[in-house]
Amino acid sequence: MTGRDGTKGNNRRRMSIVGGAVGAFAAAAAMATGSAVTAAPAKADIDALLDPIIQPIITSLSDAILGFDPAAAADLTTWTDSLLASLNSLDIGAALPASADPAAALAAADAPTGTYVLPVTMMETTEPTVQATVDGANNTLLVDTGSSGLVVPWEALGSNDFTALENLFSLGLPSSFGESGYSGGVQYIYLTYDNIPVDYATAGGGAFDTTGTPTDVEIFSWPTSISTGSPLSFEEFLADNDSSGILGIGDAGNAGPGTSPFDSLGYSGVTVDLPQNELVVGENAGTPITGATDLGGAPTLNDTLTETVTNSAQQVIGSGSVYDDVDSGGVYGTIPSTIDPNDLTGDTITVSDGNTVLYSYVVGANEAPIVTTGTAGSTNAIDSGVEPYLTEPIYIGYGGTDGAITFDEPLT
Numbered sequence: 001m002t003g004r005d006g007t008k009g010n011n012r013r014r015m016s017i018v019g020g021a022v023g024a025f026a027a028a029a030a031m032a033t034g035s036a037v038t039a040a041p042a043k044a045d046i047d048a049l050l051d052p053i054i055q056p057i058i059t060s061l062s063d064a065i066l067g068f069d070p071a072a073a074a075d076l077t078t079w080t081d082s083l084l085a086s087l088n089s090l091d092i093g094a095a096l097p098a099s100a101d102p103a104a105a106l107a108a109a110d111a112p113t114g115t116y117v118l119p120v121t122m123m124e125t126t127e128p129t130v131q132a133t134v135d136g137a138n139n140t141l142l143v144d145t146g147s148s149g150l151v152v153p154w155e156a157l158g159s160n161d162f163t164a165l166e167n168l169f170s171l172g173l174p175s176s177f178g179e180s181g182y183s184g185g186v187q188y189i190y191l192t193y194d195n196i197p198v199d200y201a202t203a204g205g206g207a208f209d210t211t212g213t214p215t216d217v218e219i220f221s222w223p224t225s226i227s228t229g230s231p232l233s234f235e236e237f238l239a240d241n242d243s244s245g246i247l248g249i250g251d252a253g254n255a256g257p258g259t260s261p262f263d264s265l266g267y268s269g270v271t272v273d274l275p276q277n278e279l280v281v282g283e284n285a286g287t288p289i290t291g292a293t294d295l296g297g298a299p300t301l302n303d304t305l306t307e308t309v310t311n312s313a314q315q316v317i318g319s320g321s322v323y324d325d326v327d328s329g330g331v332y333g334t335i336p337s338t339i340d341p342n343d344l345t346g347d348t349i350t351v352s353d354g355n356t357v358l359y360s361y362v363v364g365a366n367e368a369p370i371v372t373t374g375t376a377g378s379t380n381a382i383d384s385g386v387e388p389y390l391t392e393p394i395y396i397g398y399g400g401t402d403g404a405i406t407f408d409e410p411l412t
Helices: 011-029 046-066 070-087 102-108 164-169 234-240 387-391
Strands: 116-119 121-123 127-134 137-144 148-153 176-182 186-193 198-201 207-209 215-223 245-249 269-273 278-281 305-310 316-325 334-336 348-353 356-362 370-372 380-383 394-397 404-407
Touching: 116 127, 116 198, 127 245, 148 234, 186 234, 215 234, 356 387
Parallel strands: 137 245, 148 215, 316 380, 334 370
Antiparallel strands: 116 278, 121 127, 127 137, 127 198, 148 245, 176 186, 186 215, 198 207, 269 278, 269 394, 305 316, 305 348, 334 380, 348 356, 394 404
């Protein structure tokens, strides 16, 4: 997933993402004692628990900050050591509620049947979103085929009757935790819960209940670099993408922390049909383009594809072999400089599997993919961006090691 450029902040704001997020992170991460869920001791050694998680983050932040303020980088490390030492005086065990059993929650959830159609709203031309309530809170979720897993920030949870931190504590113990990130320039720590109520709005006005599937709750984030346009936190990253969470629907094993909630329920796949403004959960109802089925991992296609650029006179001005991350969260995608390093406005970009055209579009003003530097003789990796999804329905299949992706004939 490629994120939209964020708003540049000043040095004070950059430093505030540490102080503002660590309080929630420290309290919530105290619950995550490992992959096995156990009750926290009444007097947990918080220093030993948090230090191996926080220190890699602090190192990354310090390295980023060092370039523009060496003193601030040193102060950050000192501040962290002091925070960890002070946390050892807290009685974390007394503050935690009883743990829910994630396995029991999954066993109790009945796998839904049938097909569910979720209305899609396009934000700022390139960003497909759906609506869902997560722990009772309304959320706008960015539909991202380039990642796996439902990810929301801890501030987006629960009822307005409680503080965000109280809503987080009310979930009990997480089933696991980890670190992930998006190519828009943000990394984050998350807790995974298997008992959060999640309902998606459907075209018929009802709700599609996926309660019992994993939900990843971001509790601490940091920028991968301090540069113009980079988001400074997960929340800023989401705001830049006009959403309050990420719905990663790619096959398991792609970028992102977990598994698509629809995959977790046992569905065979989802169809992203942006021409009809729909996300269809269930069997593929479209008509596959001849020769374009089961092209390998979903959403990454194999390296036998060909990307070609032609000008308005139908002259080929660039061509090359590629493998393609068909990523709905990729804005306008990328193209290797070995294929065409020039201004692409008005040109036609076509991606084919042998003699079968998978998708083709004319590059509009301010809609060109980002040119990336390729190495002569090597396989070129591209990100499709949202363009193929705007052209035709695309089915993302689940199952097996790789899943599959299918391009369908446009519905009429």
